[in-house]
Amino acid sequence: MKFGRPREFDVDEALDRALQVFRAKGYEATSLSDLTGAMGITRPSLYAAFGNKEDLFRKALDRYAEERRKFWKKALEEPTARAVAEKLLYGSIDLLTEKGCPPGCLAVQSTLACSDESEAIRAEAISRRSEAETAIRQRFARAKSEGDLPADASPGDLARYIVTVFQGMAVQAASGASRRELRRIAETALHGWPT
Amino acid sequence: MKFGRPREFDVDEALDRALQVFRAKGYEATSLSDLTGAMGITRPSLYAAFGNKEDLFRKALDRYAEERRKFWKKALEEPTARAVAEKLLYGSIDLLTEKGCPPGCLAVQSTLACSDESEAIRAEAISRRSEAETAIRQRFARAKSEGDLPADASPGDLARYIVTVFQGMAVQAASGASRRELRRIAETALHGWPT
DNA sequence: GGACTTATATACCGATCGGTAGGGAAAGGA
DNA sequence: TCCTTTCCCTACCGATCGGTATATAAGTCC
Numbered sequence: 522m523k524f525g526r527p528r529e530f531d532v533d534e535a536l537d538r539a540l541q542v543f544r545a546k547g548y549e550a551t552s553l554s555d556l557t558g559a560m561g562i563t564r565p566s567l568y569a570a571f572g573n574k575e576d577l578f579r580k581a582l583d584r585y586a587e588e589r590r591k592f593w594k595k596a597l598e599e600p601t602a603r604a605v606a607e608k609l610l611y612g613s614i615d616l617l618t619e620k621g622c623p624p625g626c627l628a629v630q631s632t633l634a635c636s637d638e639s640e641a642i643r644a645e646a647i648s649r650r651s652e653a654e655t656a657i658r659q660r661f662a663r664a665k666s667e668g669d670l671p672a673d674a675s676p677g678d679l680a681r682y683i684v685t686v687f688q689g690m691a692v693q694a695a696s697g698a699s700r701r702e703l704r705r706i707a708e709t710a711l712h713g714w715p716t
Numbered sequence: 717m718k719f720g721r722p723r724e725f726d727v728d729e730a731l732d733r734a735l736q737v738f739r740a741k742g743y744e745a746t747s748l749s750d751l752t753g754a755m756g757i758t759r760p761s762l763y764a765a766f767g768n769k770e771d772l773f774r775k776a777l778d779r780y781a782e783e784r785r786k787f788w789k790k791a792l793e794e795p796t797a798r799a800v801a802e803k804l805l806y807g808s809i810d811l812l813t814e815k816g817c818p819p820g821c822l823a824v825q826s827t828l829a830c831s832d833e834s835e836a837i838r839a840e841a842i843s844r845r846s847e848a849e850t851a852i853r854q855r856f857a858r859a860k861s862e863g864d865l866p867a868d869a870s871p872g873d874l875a876r877y878i879v880t881v882f883q884g885m886a887v888q889a890a891s892g893a894s895r896r897e898l899r900r901i902a903e904t905a906l907h908g909w910p911t
Numbered sequence: 912g913g914a915c916t917t918a919t920a921t922a923c924c925g926a927t928c929g930g931t932a933g934g935g936a937a938a939g940g941a
Numbered sequence: 942t943c944c945t946t947t948c949c950c951t952a953c954c955g956a957t958c959g960g961t962a963t964a965t966a967a968g969t970c971c
Contacts, residue, residue: 630829689883710881723918764917
């Protein structure tokens with residue numbers, strides 16, 4: 522892989538730019554012109570480097586998911602189930618309102634906005650989410666066995682609940698909710714956490 | 717308004733068909749061909765009866781919102797704040813999983829899927845939602861003054877929380893969650909309701 | 912019967928969509 | 942230097958987008 526003319530743009534940087542656009546508009550509403558404009562490259566360069574639009578989106582989603590995974594893996598290391606839940610909800614506020622990006626969650630957005638053709642994208646976003654939910658459930662099950670959660674608590678229900686509140690917060694963020702408002706939502710959601 | 721050739725289709729029925737399509741695909745991903753196909757009318761008939769695509773969507777959203785408003789107005793008549801919250805969350809499960817329609821909430825979907833051009837649609841969906849939240853907050857404020865909610869409870873936070881959980885449930889429904897799963901989410905969300 | 916009004920049907924508009932062909936430009940290997 | 946490989950650019954493809962001009966059919970009023 523040493524022959525030929527070297528490419529004149531940075532692939533990772535271009536992918537980041539693409540991710541920004543996809544976050545702002547969602548998969549379908551983002552056009553190739555939007556992408557090439559933001560990435561600073563031409564259409565053929567895009568296709569040569571990333572395949573087609575769907576491939577590019579998948580790579581952007583990969584990068585996005587990897588970043589998020591780091592976050593919740595770290596959150597699961599908290600000593601108690603309560604602390605884990607707090608870290609997940611409060612910490613996600615930062616991710617939902619990163620400066621420079623439009624607020625919201627790419628995965629949630631991609632789950633909802635879909636036509637017939639992009640069903641594959643939707644399915645992928647959903648499956649990625651279930652990975653996180655499973656990890657949270659297992660963490661709560663451990664907490665239960667350690668006596669950290671009451672015996673009548675359901676790790677599966679609690680994990681699903683946390684994920685659902687996060688998704689609701691993502692919708693709120695996309696609707697313009699401030700960090701302060703999101704914090705109050707998280708606070709209220711954790712108010713009845715089982716002890 | 718009695719001159720001229722009478723129209724050969726029922727406007728309300730056609731609007732219902734359009735609503736179904738918009739619910740299935742969202743505003744942007746729905747094409748005029750999708751609409752005319754489902755409504756059983758031609759393009760010029762659609763434009764003569766409803767204006768353009770955006771007008772049609774707004775009318776469909778009106779009809780949708782009216783139906784939903786009936787639901788939450790009724791829920792707010794429950795005697796206690798707790799009963800109101802239960803009715804709102806459990807009752808919304810039916811609305812999120814109506815048979816015949818694809819699962820989810822049109823307003824939530826429209827909030828997230830948007831490009832530059834359809835920002836007006838997005839803004840309208842958001843403003844409609846705030847109407848419901850305000851009504852819920854006022855109901856909770858009344859409950860607080862009646863001693864039905866503790867003195868340290870925040871009607872605003874609780875209303876926002878209920879709306880957020882609903883939105884999360886809408887995402888879950890659109891991702892394929894069953895009614896049973898949605899019921900468990902609602903149950904968990906209400907577990908820590910202030911007494 | 913017209914005359915008038917309104918809905919329908921066909922066929923089309925310019926713009927944009929995702930995706931690509933083809934030719935020149937820039938590098939390494941010989 | 943010449944060849945090969947790869948990349949970049951312009952220009953274009955067919956399909957589809959939302960929206961409409963035009964002509965005809967179907968009614969009420971006189």
